Amino acid sequence: MxxxxxxxxxxxxxxxxxxxxxxxxxxxxxxxxxxxxxxxxxxxxxxxxxxxxxxxxxxxxxxxxxxxxxxxxxxxxxxxxxxxxTETSMEQFTQMIRNAEEDLEDARDDATRQKRATYLGDLKAAALAIEAAGRVTH
Amino acid sequence: MASLKDLRNRIASVKATQKITKAMQMVAAAKLRRAQMAAEAARPYAERMESVLGNIASGIAGGPDAPLLLTGTGKDQTHLLLVLTAERGLCGAFNSSIVRMARDRAFALMNQGKTVKIFCVGRKGHDPLRRLFPNQIVDFVELRANKGVTFADAQAIAEKISAMFVAGEFDIATQFYSRFQSVISQIPTAQQIIPATFPEAKPADGAAAVYEYEPDESEILADLLPRSLAVQVFKALLENGASEQGARMSAMDNATRNAGEMIKKQTLTYNRTRQAMITKELIEIISGAEAL
CATH class of the missing domain: 2.60.15.10 (F0F1 ATP synthase delta/epsilon subunit, N-terminal)
Incomplete structure (x- = not known):
């Protein structure tokens, strides 16, 4: 290839x-x-x-x-x-997700809220994917 | 005439000081190497960011929906001066030359009837500027001493600045820092960060690639410009870090050398005084013996 x-x-x-x-x-x-x-x-x-x-x-x-x-x-x-x-930890993600949630609550206009909601969703999806991958390898 | 004991004490104290300055010089040398490495490691990111942004920006700059971070507010009434200095002193003219540059710029702008606001990073810049412009300092960030700057620090500063910009608190932002050229020369530099400036986009060698953008250009630009601000601040902080250690190293080298000279001079006086006393005592003994 x-x-x-x-x-x-x-x-x-x-x-x-x-x-x-x-x-x-x-x-x-x-x-x-x-x-x-x-x-x-x-x-x-x-x-x-x-x-x-x-x-x-x-x-x-x-x-x-x-x-x-x-x-x-x-x-x-x-x-x-x-x-x-291999070096990511769940605490890191929990922290990041918590920060993102706080940001979402602070959002003032719709555009920002939309953007931050997408970001939070992506972050959660990534955390899930990583957790799943971790289960397979452990 | 100082007594012998006084002279001995004075020499001992200068020797102790010399030991300290020598140690500080060596610490600075070790830190300098680390700071230089950090500055070098950060270079590829900043360069790529600049070239991509330059590419996109040159295509969109004239457009009506160009973001404000790129075009500015169209006014130049209120200026924000971002002054980046160190947390600690004893590094020659490093802090004072940055502060002097910022101060001169502030006075020049005020003479033209502009409003000046100052954002300080680092205690050593905050202290003198606070005395000169007590009401114009809008924010002050202290960097944790002893730890290297991280991107998160730069990001926090950049976020504050862009929030202020969005709130319409200033029109033009300029950052002041010291560019690291070599151990003996650091150049205080002023760089405009808002509105963003890019070096002329170089035509990519041969294949002036037509990029496809996803999402479209303006959205990418809106996403990247705040990041680019953080990168600019980060770069300045790293340059500053290397400059600080370089300045401290040469300042401490000077101090060590001066202490050495002082010790030499004082040892000479000490020996002379001692010799003079011995001679005096001998004369006294001899003339005493003759009188008998």
Missing amino acids: ASFPFELVSPERLVYSGSVTEVIVPGAEGEFTVLAGHAPFVSTLKPGVLTIKGDGALRKLFVRGGFAEANPQGLTVLAEMTVPL
């Missing part, structure tokens, strides 16, 4: 850089898979699980906030927060 360069960057450091064959990105309007030779494309991210396939290993990371950019040179994902699934 053809491979392409992929970079996962967080504000603090370069998290992953290497040649991969397939990356599944949680895009704001649905998950999408990037293979080699993808059309130039920019999408924002929703909180969710990013899957990297390549060099034999399968890596999964929780990502939140940021965007993905695919161009002929490869794929770059900029995320404000990245945590490998």
